[in-house]
Amino acid sequence: MKFEYTITxxxxxxxxxxxxxxxxxxxLLGIDSKIIxxxxxxxxxxxxxxxxxxxxxxxxLEIEAHRIxxxxxxxxxxxxxxxLAMKEGYSTASHEIREMGFGAxxxxxxxxxxxxxxxxSSTPGGKTRVVMxxxx
Amino acid sequence: MELEKIIQVLDCQPLTQPLEGGKSFEKAxxxxxxxxxxxxxxxxxxxxxxxxxNQQVIRTAEMIDLKLILFVRGKIPSEEIIGLAESNRITLxxxxxxxxxxxxxxxxxxxxxxxxx
Numbered sequence: 001m002k003f004e005y006t007i008t009x010x011x012x013x014x015x016x017x018x019x020x021x022x023x024x025x026x027x028l029l030g031i032d033s034k035i036i037x038x039x040x041x042x043x044x045x046x047x048x049x050x051x052x053x054x055x056x057x058x059x060x061l062e063i064e065a066h067r068i069x070x071x072x073x074x075x076x077x078x079x080x081x082x083x084l085a086m087k088e089g090y091s092t093a094s095h096e097i098r099e100m101g102f103g104a105x106x107x108x109x110x111x112x113x114x115x116x117x118x119x120x121s122s123t124p125g126g127k128t129r130v131v132m133x134x135x136x
Numbered sequence: 137m138e139l140e141k142i143i144q145v146l147d148c149q150p151l152t153q154p155l156e157g158g159k160s161f162e163k164a165x166x167x168x169x170x171x172x173x174x175x176x177x178x179x180x181x182x183x184x185x186x187x188x189x190n191q192q193v194i195r196t197a198e199m200i201d202l203k204l205i206l207f208v209r210g211k212i213p214s215e216e217i218i219g220l221a222e223s224n225r226i227t228l229x230x231x232x233x234x235x236x237x238x239x240x241x242x243x244x245x246x247x248x249x250x251x252x253x
Contacts (some may be wrong), residue, residue, distance in 0.1 A: 016195030023199065033201075040199040041174050048192070101188045101196075106171035114176070 003061040007050040015051040018059050019044035038114040041069055042132050047071035052097050063092040068134040079122040137247050145245050151218050151228035164247050167234050170196040189213035198224045208235045
């Protein structure tokens with residue numbers, strides 16, 4: 001079962017809707033609540049990252065019998081130093097974003113902490129793609 | 137600590153309807169950083185104390201099944217945000233107390249912080 005959601009850049013009214021739908025879908029399928037919670041955090045942090053930092057992108061949710069896969073892919077501008085971006089507390093977010101309660105440098109570490117597998121690839125100037133899975 | 141008691145000790149203004157009375161909360165977490173809320177709260181019976189009133193506070197609570205948000209410093213979100221909370225069955229309260237005062241009063245009344253794990 002596959003779902004795809006388009007995330008618009010800098011639209012903080014709709015940001016969170018894809019994660020909300022992801023959560024509702026998993027709930028309808030009767031997935032364990034602890035797994036749903038982890039999936040929701042992964043999807044939401046990814047969605048906020050796309051809305052905050054990128055030119056827009058999409059989130060794909062795939063549900064198979066043995067695992068859930070969440071793929072977040074944006075249209076750039078890419079991450080210059082992935083190791084630095086993965087560090088807790090490091091953020092390039094603007095003051096306005098911080099005032100919204102984000103940009104504390106916990107997004108990517110939160111995603112990695114919740115996922116059973118986490119893979120991030122990015123090219124400076126190009127796309128960023130995050131692939132996360134949860135075992136069922 | 138029951139919802140009614142929280143309302144009483146902090147002189148709260150309830151913002152959502154209906155108030156789901158009888159609910160009990162043992163732990164509280166105060167933050168204006170939503171990623172910290174997502175990272176540190178592991179128990180959905182936790183009260184979130186925050187001074188942020190934007191939509192992302194409600195979305196954050198929705199993601200981790202929080203049932204009660206207490207806005208400090210007299211903050212009140214917009215009708216639209218209150219509606220989003222109601223549709224997710226999240227109760228919203230507002231108190232004039234500061235984050236520090238609200239946390240102190242709740243602690244004095246038996247509420248405790250989250251587990252440090």
